[in-house]
Amino acid sequence: MPFSNKRNSRDDKSKRPGKSTSNISNTGHHKPGRRGTNPSRDNRPGSTDDFREKRDSSVGYEKKGQTRPYSGGKRRERTKPVAASFADDNGLVRLNRYIANSGVCSRRKADELIQAGVITVNGNVVTELGTKVDPAKDEVRYNGERLKREKMVYVLLNKPKDYITTTDDPQERRTVMHLVASATRERIYPVGRLDRNTTGLLLLTNDGSLAEKLSHPRNNVIKIYHVELNKNLTQGDFNKISFGVELEDGLIKPDAIHYVQGGSKREIGIQIHSGKNRIVRRIFEHLGYDVVKLDRVVYANLTKKDLPRGRWRYLEEKEIIQLKHFIK
Numbered sequence: 001m002p003f004s005n006k007r008n009s010r011d012d013k014s015k016r017p018g019k020s021t022s023n024i025s026n027t028g029h030h031k032p033g034r035r036g037t038n039p040s041r042d043n044r045p046g047s048t049d050d051f052r053e054k055r056d057s058s059v060g061y062e063k064k065g066q067t068r069p070y071s072g073g074k075r076r077e078r079t080k081p082v083a084a085s086f087a088d089d090n091g092l093v094r095l096n097r098y099i100a101n102s103g104v105c106s107r108r109k110a111d112e113l114i115q116a117g118v119i120t121v122n123g124n125v126v127t128e129l130g131t132k133v134d135p136a137k138d139e140v141r142y143n144g145e146r147l148k149r150e151k152m153v154y155v156l157l158n159k160p161k162d163y164i165t166t167t168d169d170p171q172e173r174r175t176v177m178h179l180v181a182s183a184t185r186e187r188i189y190p191v192g193r194l195d196r197n198t199t200g201l202l203l204l205t206n207d208g209s210l211a212e213k214l215s216h217p218r219n220n221v222i223k224i225y226h227v228e229l230n231k232n233l234t235q236g237d238f239n240k241i242s243f244g245v246e247l248e249d250g251l252i253k254p255d256a257i258h259y260v261q262g263g264s265k266r267e268i269g270i271q272i273h274s275g276k277n278r279i280v281r282r283i284f285e286h287l288g289y290d291v292v293k294l295d296r297v298v299y300a301n302l303t304k305k306d307l308p309r310g311r312w313r314y315l316e317e318k319e320i321i322q323l324k325h326f327i328k
Contacts, residue, residue, distance in 0.1 A: 092134055095110070098140055099113065102140075106211070111129055115127055119140065150187075152207045153186050155313070158307045158308060159309075159310075160179075161196070161198075161199055164196055165192075183312060186206050189204060189211065200299075200304065201297070215275060217274070227294055229268065230292055240287065245287070254270050301323075302319065
C-alpha cells in the first residue's frame, strides 16, 4: 500500500501515488486492489495517521520536561505497567533471566557474569549455565549486592526533536529520559536510538531480554520512516535506492520505498530493518540529498496512532505478547 500524507489542498484529489518497489503487507498493510476496491482508509495501518505529523501543543510539555501517559481518543485496555511472568510450572526461572529482569544487564551478559563466578545463590557461587532459581525463596546476589526482580515496564514514546536518546548526557542536554521520568520508578532504557533531530517511535523498557532481541540484526525488526528531502527524489535515484546503495560499511537495500501519496517527490516512505547508525540519512546523503525531516512512524508493528508528539504510553498486554511472539 502506498504511503499517504493527507493535505488540505483541493488539488490533492488529483494526485496519484508514486511507483513502489514492493508492498508492505508483511507489516499488516493491505495490498492495493483495483480502483474502487481499496480497503477503507481508516483501516490502513501506516497510512495517513502514520505519516501525518501531529501538530499539537507539544511545546508546553516539552518545556516541563516530563509528560503524562497519553491514551488518545479511545479508551485503552491497560494504562499501567504490565508484570510479565517467566516461571515454569514449578515456579522456577532461569538464573540468567532473573538477573536480566533485575535490570543489571541482558541475558547474554548475565551468562558471562555467571561464568565469571560473581553471582551467588543463597550464599553459594553458581557458575553453571541453565541453573534455575525460585524468585519467592532464593536470594541472588551480584558482587555481594542482592538482586530484586523488577516489574517489567514497556513505554512507547513519540520522540520530539532536540532530545538525545541516552540515559545520561555529560553535556546535560535534554534526553528522552526527561520525557518519561514519571512513567515508572523502575530503571528503563531506550531500545536502539534515534538521532537528536529524528522524531517518532522509541520503545523504552527494563526487559533486557526483549531489548536485546529487538536490537539484534538477525531478527530483522521492521522500521518505517517518513523522510522529507531538500529536493525532489529523481526516478533514477529512487531506482538506485530500491536496488540497494553501496555505502562505506556495505550494501544497504530497503525492504520497500515509496513516494508519499498526496505529497511531493520530496517526501519518501522507506521501510528498512537495518539498525546501522544513521542508516536512512546516509542512504540519501550518499546520493546528494539533505534530509530535512525524518520521522519513524512504525517500529516492530507498533504505530503512532493516538500518540501525539512528545507523549508516551504504556504498551498494552496484547502488544507485549505480540512483540514477544514476533521476536523469537
